[in-house]
Amino acid sequence: MKISFVNQPWTDACPPEGGDSTGIWSYQIARYFSANDHDVICYGRQKNNNNDHDRKSSIEYRGISPKLDERLQIIGKIATKLDVKSQLPYFASKWFHYGYGLQVALDAAKNTTDVIHIHNFSHFVPIIRKYNPKAKIIIHLHCEWVNRLNQKAIAPRLDQADLILSCSDYITNRIAARFPQYSYKCKTVNNGVDSNYFAPPSTPRPQSSTDSPQFLFVGRISPEKGVHDLIDAFIQVTQKYPKATLTIIGAHVIVAKKLLFDLQPEPEVQALERYYYLDYLEHVKSLVPAHLAKQIIFKGSLPQEQLLPYYQAADVVINPSLSEAFGMSLVEGMATQTPVIATKIGGMTEIVDDQVNGLLTDPGDPQALAAAMLKIVDNPQFALGMGKAGREKVLQSYSWEQIAENLNSHYAAIEAKFESNVSKKTVTRSLFPAN
Known part of the structure; x- marks a missing residue:
């Protein structure tokens, strides 16, 4: 055939x-x-x-x-x-x-x-x-x-x-x-997701690393992906965890205004208009305070085979999107037994079972996002349970x-x-x- x-x-x-x-x-x-x-x-x-x-x-x-x-x-x-x-x-x-x-x-x-x-x-x-x-x-x-x-x-x-x-x-x-x-x-x-490749690390994550938690975003650098909200939330998290790091992996590829903004009347999407008239990547970099410049790391686009170490090292994988049909980074993170946070948008609510394999927050709310990030890193056993539940869901539904x-x-x-x-x-x- x-x-x-x-x-x-x-x-x-x-x-x-x-x-x-x-x-x-x-x-x-x-x-x-x-x-x-x-x-x-x-x-x-x-x-x-x-x-x-x-x-x-x-x-x-x-x-x-x-x-x-x-x-x-x-x-x-x-x-x-x-x-x-x-x-x-x-x-x-x-x-x-x-x-x-x-x-x-x-x-x-x-x-x-x-x-x-x-x-x-x-x-x-x-x-x-x-x-x-x-x-x-x-x-x-x-x-x-x-x-x-x-x-x-x-x-x-x-x-x-x-x-x-x-x-x-x-x-x-x-x-x-x-x-x-x-x-x-x-x-x-x-x-x-390739659940054989995207797998938990061979040795368990050290729970003692909570004084310097590692957060991860994988996706395009584009207004609807909510990277500006994530940076805002991360800055709030560093008030409690000053050694925390945020790694941002993805190409600076903007979805054309006519393909998204002009079609979606949802308020969280319409609020993005101003970002289409500036260099979005330079804008989000400008949000980073000087004292956190070495802790918010922009890696650019990476091939799939180079992503695994980042997922395995992360304490939390975050998708703060304001428009999302699915959410690939969530299932990749869950496959590595990493807790995830997503906004209550589109298909992501089907992937993330709130309080079970991750947390869901309202879109466009950096304070709520920061609270979710803190909830996970403040509670290692809670995080461990969510990671295991995420891996189990991937094996059941997303291989x-x-x-x-x-x-x-x-x-x-x-x-x-x-x-x-x-x-x-x-x-x-x-x-x-x-x-």
Whole structure:
């Protein structure tokens, strides 16, 4: 069986080196299906103008050249403005990375692909469907674009998909509520974590280190990630723990204002407007008092294989986001048996069971965040129990094998439904045999 994963146009086709969550997802799930004797292709951005085809571990990575889209960009923007009926911004119009979608559609057709799994870009569904009428097409949403854009313009795209996946129940439920006619197609397939690699340290964390607790943030440096709130909270914590450290890992990659701020009316998001008119990284660095300059450490972007020591050394992993569909750093931290703190936003409330494997705080509230940080480091046994509970939840729900098996069951269900419609009788044969 041939399966294609269509990454976002800015995600490298080959295995991701940094923290691109959708690229990580495709890579890990592709490994699972490849190991179970399926032919797998991962589409993504052509890297450094190298040969666009590469094969690693029986997975084929196909890089798509951006040159066609570079030529079409001006035409696409003009066409979008003239298309007053759709009421869609350029980034959601059919013209946004149209060349990428077209090249994927044609290549998939040439390879008679059976399953085409598209990340986030709903406007790729029609063009891919046009050239692959018999393929099973899945749209997998990792953000709220579909929920926030013109309903009449989005509905035809969802209509042509065989399955609508989301990375959290939060997103799934909102899509099902907004498009009830397609609610039967809406399912959740979470992000995951390599629980064999992201594991607790071989020797227990020393509980005597509470005079110099280590806090960790892993994520993009962008206004909606709430790094400014975290620094504010950390400064408050150092009043009690003057030797505390905060390590911030992630690239300075700002989500464009039109992709987030212009779509989400929630007050915590609207409060971020001023940050879009300055250099956000320089701003958050300016919040650091001189006497804490060596204790708040900006590491920049790191590849996945370099993150483990930071998670294992941390006393607390914190995600203070103001908009978050899932929260990868939380499950990575929990896998290493590290207590976590998250805001009561989006899919993070599904990951963190308050007072059990971590703590939840109100978004945009540095005082509450500081109180949660202190509660954990002040109570080592409480922290130890939360860490163990977090690891247990990861093993129960978030290993990549479990995520892939969940996806496998959804693939099998749509194939069974297709066979039933063709034969007019119940079909029990699965496209993906059980292991």
